[in-house]
């Protein structure tokens with residue numbers, strides 16, 4: 095077996111050096127108009143990626159998220175039935191750039207109208223959802239149903255492109271079901287209809303969120319069209335994000351659930367690209383992030399809406415910590431945001447100080463009179479229309 099130093103590429107001109115992230119991490123442009131400086135995108139997540147969440151992730155990651163995408167917003171809501179809720183969902187601050195607002199529906203004129211509203215709101219990109227698997231969305235012809243209605247999808251994209259001067263992009267799944275995988279066909283169709291970028295979640299509608307995302311298909315789609323393709327599905331770490339970028343022809347990588355568990359992930363990717371040691375958040379960092387999220391929500395939401403969202407984030411962020419489930423059960427029972435934060439603060443301070451066992455003894459003692467709830471707070475488990483604050487609100491009646 096050769097000595098390790100023998101394999102140093104610089105000493106062996108016959109061995110090509112394996113590419114470093116600087117060689118393949120590069121920005122791209124959407125529709126010749128919107129520069130995406132870093133090819134890592136915060137995925138749209140209904141009930142999760144509202145403005146406070148997006149800004150919290152962007153701040154935690156030191157401004158390194160390449161593109162922010164809103165939750166999906168009903169074109170019916172935006173154009174007639176629920177303008178107030180829809181506008182709340184489209185809300186963003188001036189520093190959220192570049193921002194893509196995602197819309198869903200199945201009527202070409204209405205989609206064009208909704209896209210104009212989105213453009214007037216200051217978004218840089220409008221994205222059409224063709225991937226939502228929720229029955230109440232597909233029953234009305236939107237979301238993943240559009241993968242089965244290709245003529246309608248082409249008309250929707252064409253009408254939307256004609257209606258606005260900002261780029262129109264599309265997010266799809268691999269197909270409706272295992273026996274009707276048509277992402278390659280749909281990619282060409284939306285490119286011909288004028289879409290400026292395509293995101294592909296490598297699962298079928300029927301898979302919902304089970305199984306594994308098919309990155310070979312993402313790669314094949316990326317090779318088949320000229321517009322940038324962003325791959326989505328199951329990226330859980332900074333290293334994996336880089337690996338997917340290096341081993342496929344995707345122009346960008348989308349990160350969804352991993353950004354709830356680890357809102358620092360985009361900054362960690364940036365560390366790896368820059369050759370710095372990757373940042374590892376301490377307990378104090380976690381506490382500060384949750385406080386930041388709370389404060390950003392307090393500017394925009396009633397007090398009663400805040401604890402649920404903090405719990406959603408806490409449930410993911412405390413995974414893997416010793417006694418994380420004890421923290422979650424106490425946080426779930428808290429009556430107010432202030433009480434919840436007392437628990438969170440105590441926990442993360444103890445974690446940093448190496449006193450978590452002592453914290454757990456005290457926490458158990460305090461709950462002896464009042465047994466902890468069995469039901470731990472969970473993040474959204476049935477995405478897109480199934481749960482999560484607001485995900486039902488904007489659906490047409």
Ligand SMILES: Cc1cc2nc3c(=O)[nH]c(=O)nc-3n(C[C@H](O)[C@H](O)[C@H](O)COP(=O)(O)O)c2cc1C
Pocket residue numbers: 137138139140141142164165166196223225226265295326327328329348349350351352474475476477478482
């Ligand atoms: C809670 C939740 C809500 C989602 N909502 C949307 C949505 O509104 N629009 C959309 O295009 N995709 C939505 N998705 C799909 C994600 O954007 C992404 O494609 C998928 O979760 C796979 O990526 P991941 O493994 O990185 O999470 C949602 C996913 C989750 C988990």
